[in-house]
Amino acid sequence: MGSFLQRLRYYLLILFDRQTPWYVKLILCIGLLYLIVPVDFISDTIPLLGWLDDLAIASFVIALALRMVPGEVIDRVRRKVFGRNQ
Numbered sequence: 001m002g003s004f005l006q007r008l009r010y011y012l013l014i015l016f017d018r019q020t021p022w023y024v025k026l027i028l029c030i031g032l033l034y035l036i037v038p039v040d041f042i043s044d045t046i047p048l049l050g051w052l053d054d055l056a057i058a059s060f061v062i063a064l065a066l067r068m069v070p071g072e073v074i075d076r077v078r079r080k081v082f083g084r085n086q
Contacts (some may be wrong), residue, residue, distance in 0.1 A: 006081055011062065014069055015078045024065045031061030 014020055015028050035058055066074070 007027070010077055010081045013081065014073060017077065019073045019075050020069055024068045027061060027065045027068075031058055031065070034058070034061075 008055060011028075035054055
């Protein structure tokens with residue numbers, strides 16, 4: 001689906017799109033806050049496990065939020081980031 005920077009741009013454009021519902025933006029912000037705040041379910045001092053829980057929660061939050069974004073927003077942002085062939 002593209003490089004890391006393309007995906008990051010894709011998610012940010014969806015987050016800041018005017019047609020993205022407020023509750024989707026809230027879910028994404030809570031997920032981002034979880035990654036930033038040092039309080040975790042599994043401490044990051046435990047090698048690998050601490051990072052895997054962050055990755056799992058971030059993936060879940062993004063997948064959940066994307067399911068709630070209107071289709072026209074997804075299509076418009078996808079064309080803008082990845083081109084017309086996507």
